Amino acid sequence: ETGVTQTPRHLVMGMTNKKSLKCEQHLGHNAMYWYKQSAKKPLELMFVYNFKEQTENNSVPSRFSPECPNSSHLFLHLHTLQPEDSALYLCASSQVGDRAGNTIYFGEGSWLTVV
């Protein structure tokens, strides 16, 4: 239990579907992140929210749209995805300004398969 909870853990969707990934952190952190993890590749940072404001969008296609209604919740809305978007999507949180260089705490991830 890392204090960051993601749902669903597994998701299979067609290319025309619309679905959402949900993340909740119970650590009182002020920053939340979406990462994409593909096999044998480095973690790819997708979005960062500091104090509910999006501060980073690393050239992510518009078929991914994040939503951060408050500092504890983060969503990733998915629509018209492509098969190459199949990956593990990790949510994470941290306390900006923490001594240990913003130690990031990850959720267990949502395995996404696009068919």
Added chain:
Amino acid sequence: GQNIDQPTEMTATEGAIVQINCTYQTSGFNGLFWYQQHAGEAPTFLSYNVLDGLEEKGRFSSFLSRSKGYSYLLLKELQMKDSASYLCAVVDSNYQLIWGAGTKLIIKP
């Protein structure tokens, strides 16, 4: 560009010692993390180094040499449960985390 290099896969024997290396070239340096990730699970924090030297934490130790752009994670008295991927990440001058692709460690009896 920014780059983190670590071996793709390593194999070691239960009870032995293994060293996982990480070399980096980044724009600035504000610390280096090691994370452990078991298959199908979240990455979990192992260590953070910002000053040169060795930091020991039980069976795990992490070493940093900033002048060489080099770190290693040392695992002693290996146990089967240590089979996992180990991720190296560097905090750059903009306080962004730059991740390596991870090293998959296989422990054999």
